[in-house]
Amino acid sequence: PTVVYRLPDGTAHSVDVPAGQTVMDGSVRNNLPGIVAECGGSCSCATCHVYVEDESAAAFGEPSMEEQDLLEFLDGARSCSRLACQLVLNAEMEPITVTVAQSNG
Numbered sequence: 001p002t003v004v005y006r007l008p009d010g011t012a013h014s015v016d017v018p019a020g021q022t023v024m025d026g027s028v029r030n031n032l033p034g035i036v037a038e039c040g041g042s043c044s045c046a047t048c049h050v051y052v053e054d055e056s057a058a059a060f061g062e063p064s065m066e067e068q069d070l071l072e073f074l075d076g077a078r079s080c081s082r083l084a085c086q087l088v089l090n091a092e093m094e095p096i097t098v099t100v101a102q103s104n105g
């Protein structure tokens with residue numbers, strides 16, 4: 001599916017990310033800035049913080065307890081906050097839009 005990344009600098013980048021990869025993978029593999037992903041996707045660093053728009057949020061399952069715990073203590077967390085490494089894409093998805101949080105370092 002197509003993932004549109006809105007970056008903190010105001011630019012938007014649309015990339016095709018293979019099904020089975022995460023929103024974090026799509027950013028890192030296309031060398032987009034903003035998603036640091038220090039822990040490599042093991043849900044422990046929270047440097048892959050993104051905001052997921054309403055229509056896109058429904059496509060993903062609810063966050064795990066582990067993810068919720070990390071989000072709770074994050075700077076700039078909102079109700080639409082997610083960790084991009086926990087957002088797995090599948091082939092049936094409509095284009096997804098995420099806004100990359102400023103605080104990822």
Ligand code: FES
Binds near residue numbers: 037038039041045083
């Ligand atoms: Fe570390 Fe997502 S990459 S929590």
